[in-house]
Amino acid sequence: MSFFKKLKDKFVNNEETEQVSDKYKDGLTKTRSSFSSKINDLVAKYRKVDEDFFEDLEEILISADVGVSTVMDLIDELKLEVKRQNIKETTQVKEVISEKLVEIYYGDDDEAVEELNLQKDQLSVILFVGVNGVGKTTTIGKLAYKLKEEGKKVVLAAGDTFRAGAIEQLEVWGERAGVDVIKHSAGSDPAAVIFDGIKAAQSRKADVLLCDTAGRLQNKVNLMNELTKVKRVIEKEIPGAPHEVLLVLDATTGQNAMSQAKTFSAATDVSGIVLTKLDGTAKGGIVLAIRNELEIPVKFVGLGEKITDLQSFDAQAFVFGLFADMLEDDDQPAK
């Protein structure tokens, strides 16, 4: 069975997953139309698979923030594949392109959806980290709601004691999601807040504690050390915790996202990524390279400002979203 058939079977012939992929399609409409219409344009423009074709393809991928080196590797592989399979028509290349993209994302791993690592019978602690303005607090609000809908008891810890209004912002989200927020006053020690958060969550018999932290640029050594300290405090209180360290990345971010992923991982051992603001025109292609190089999977994507706009990340759905136009096009000539 071909790759596209598999995707189609998974998403088109299954009503339950259709809803999910619809969400992706909604959120990614602009992404998809700009990205895959470009690929379609390209395919229509060129009959032959030649140097010009590859050059244009390279630009399309670069414009999706996939990153120059990843793109060049991909193009090299594509060229090899084209030679090997003796592909001459551009329409045949489409499939190889998306196969390769999914392959970059997964590497040699199983193509499993990355679930949150939640403990069965004890408190699970999730630490949120990231640079300023990526949407950490908003994501916590959305995830709190999602987990609560799943029947979990959730507590939030207002660990961003630095930015003006951050505590109040988390409180509003706590109210919206209907969960408790543990806070200290602005300017207090974030590690202390999170320590209290753990204590409170334990005494309230909560299932999950979501810890907010202040946004910080990854080249600020002192602030990164502070984050390591916060993590250490959690480790000390609950062996094996934090059970997840989620790095929140703004899809609008370019190549610097790689540096963010590297440095935050070094400081806090990041276990997953939340890719936010995917409802704009940005493509967030850098997550392919991050997954490939650092083996950090994307666990959630933010697709809007509503409390329900947080979706589990599914790479196939993601790619399906990007390539939906092409898949639909494929159907027509066959009939």
Add this chain to the structure above:
Amino acid sequence: MAFEGLADRLQSTIQKIKGKGKVTEQDVKEMTREVRLALLEADVNFKVVKDFIKRIKERAIDQEVMESLTPGQQVIKVVKEELTTLMGGEQSKIAVADRSPTVIMMVGLQGAGKTTTTGKLANLLRKKFNRSPLLVAADVYRPAAINQLQTLGKQLDMPVFSLGTEANPVDIANQAIEQAKNNHNDYVIIDTAGRLHVDNDLMAELQQIKADVKPDEIFLVVDAMTGQDAVNVAESFNEQLDITGVVLTKLDGDTRGGAALSIKAVTDKPIKFAGMGEKLDELEAFHPERMASRILGMGDVLSLIEKAQDNVDEKKAKELEEKMRSASFTFDDFLDQMAQVRSMGPMEDLLGMLPGANKMKGLKNVQFDEKQISHVEAIIQSMTKKERQDPNLMNASRKKRIAKGSGRSVSEVNRLLKQFEEMKKMMKQMTNMQKGKKGKKGKGMNFPFM
């Protein structure tokens, strides 16, 4: 960072063609390929890069580069000149309306840093131009956005106008202007909610505010880390609102900031200010030339030199150089030097400005902890005058005393002594090199154009 600076990479391309005697068109092609890569890695939009490379090629294939003895450096020079021209001249002016108050609208995507920048801009207006701004909380959507601006207003001791989250942003803006007139605020800065450029309803809201308050400035606030999408965002905001300038935020990060170039290229609006930190006084005028260097990965040599000139006492510097040369450098000089360097700003920032600093052996992964510098100071200050002059005096009991006095461990004292010796050696080497022993490649710092 994952990539090396353009200067470093071009060097290796040059190595290949050295000895050829003449630079061919093919060589130029290869060099511009490196430039293209550097720009793309810096997140400059690929379309902008394409046009740019075309221009560079034309100039580079021209006489000036082909006949130059250092074609590699010539190419960089051409690139830098073109980049600087493209980015435009320095433009940190803010409009002044004929009739007070002057109205400034802050717009941009979510999380770009509008609210923080609003606070910083107000601070700048008061500090530098002696103005009295009114801050307007028109972000009624993001939870606690109003609260954030009010907190900043409190920190700055400046008035903040708000009608809560139930009011319409257009009404808020209108009423704020009235209040500013009554209270004699000569500037009004309207902090609008972050929104996607493709969100038609919210963009229409901005257009309505614009139509009502007729702002003198509309600043698009853009995160310096923005990738390829920067062109779409900037183009769209500019088309719908005809912005008057750009503020680039989070430039204190380690991003190359190619978005700056993309934005300038598609909007042709000046980048006026740059956010350089989280504190309210960390908004600086934007320097196109420095940005060009940064995008190319050549380090912010100019900024460094300027900082050094501002802070380093010339006479002391001369003395120091003499001491370095004669290797009579003592712990007292070390303390002195540290104090001077520290007055220039955080160590990591300074290092980041040095081109090739990340390539220097031993410096590659050095992370400077300001606290550690304080520890070093404490250790030195716990030494006697004699010990500072002559580290050879050190013995176990002296070390123990110093450790006790500084509250550090003996092993830390030992480490410092060892580092100090190594540093002295290195200084000798470096000053010797300056005296003209060139040819030892790869050692010391490599400043292009210096």
